Amino acid sequence: MNFTTGIVLPTTLALAAAAAITNLWLSIRIGALxxxxxxxxxxxxxxxxxxxxxxxLNFAENTFLVLVLVAAIELSGHGGWWLPLVALAYAVGRILHGLGMDGGKLQWGRMVGTLVTMLTLVGLAGVAAWLAFQYS
Structure with a gap:
């Protein structure tokens, strides 16, 4: 496919797709209960x-900010090889958090997911602030 007519943000697109599916999965789990x-x-x-x-709700509260930061970094041309890995870690962390919120044997997933989310937000915000400073 030729995408020369527009800007393509593959990491942002992949994370947005994963987020949509994760949000649907979380919604279905609520409906089942x-x-x-x-x-x-x-x-x-x-x-x-x-x-x-x-x-x-916690997923929705955090995922919008992560998507905006990933897109902004990717648009700046500074995403590189590390940005998809951060996006993947975030996506996995949010799944672990969702499972961990049920308690039981997977309760540890809540803490791991929370930690991954916080580190992702701080790291991406730091990169975005650094880039903003570089361009100012």
Whole structure:
């Protein structure tokens, strides 16, 4: 395919696709519990539903910022080989967080996902700030 008519951001596109699928997966997990516990709207006071809802909201709260930072860095031409690895680590971290929010044997995934998210945000923000300083 020839993409000479526009700018292509492969890392951003891949992360956005992964984020869309992850968000759908998180939503389906909530729906499954709502159906199981016969809760039509909200969480019905059910802690398991609350945990899954919070996992999805936490995902949405952080993923937008990560996508913006990845896109900005990629647009600047400074993404390089490391940016797809950061995006992949973030995507895996968010899946682990979603699973870990259920508690049980995978509870450790919550902390790992949280740590990966924080490190990703700090690292990407640092790179973006450095690039902004370089261009000012």
């Amino acid at each position: 709502r159906q199981k516990h016969k809760v039509s709207v909200g969480d019905g006071g059910n802690e398991a539903i609350q945990r899954r809802m919070r996992a999805q």
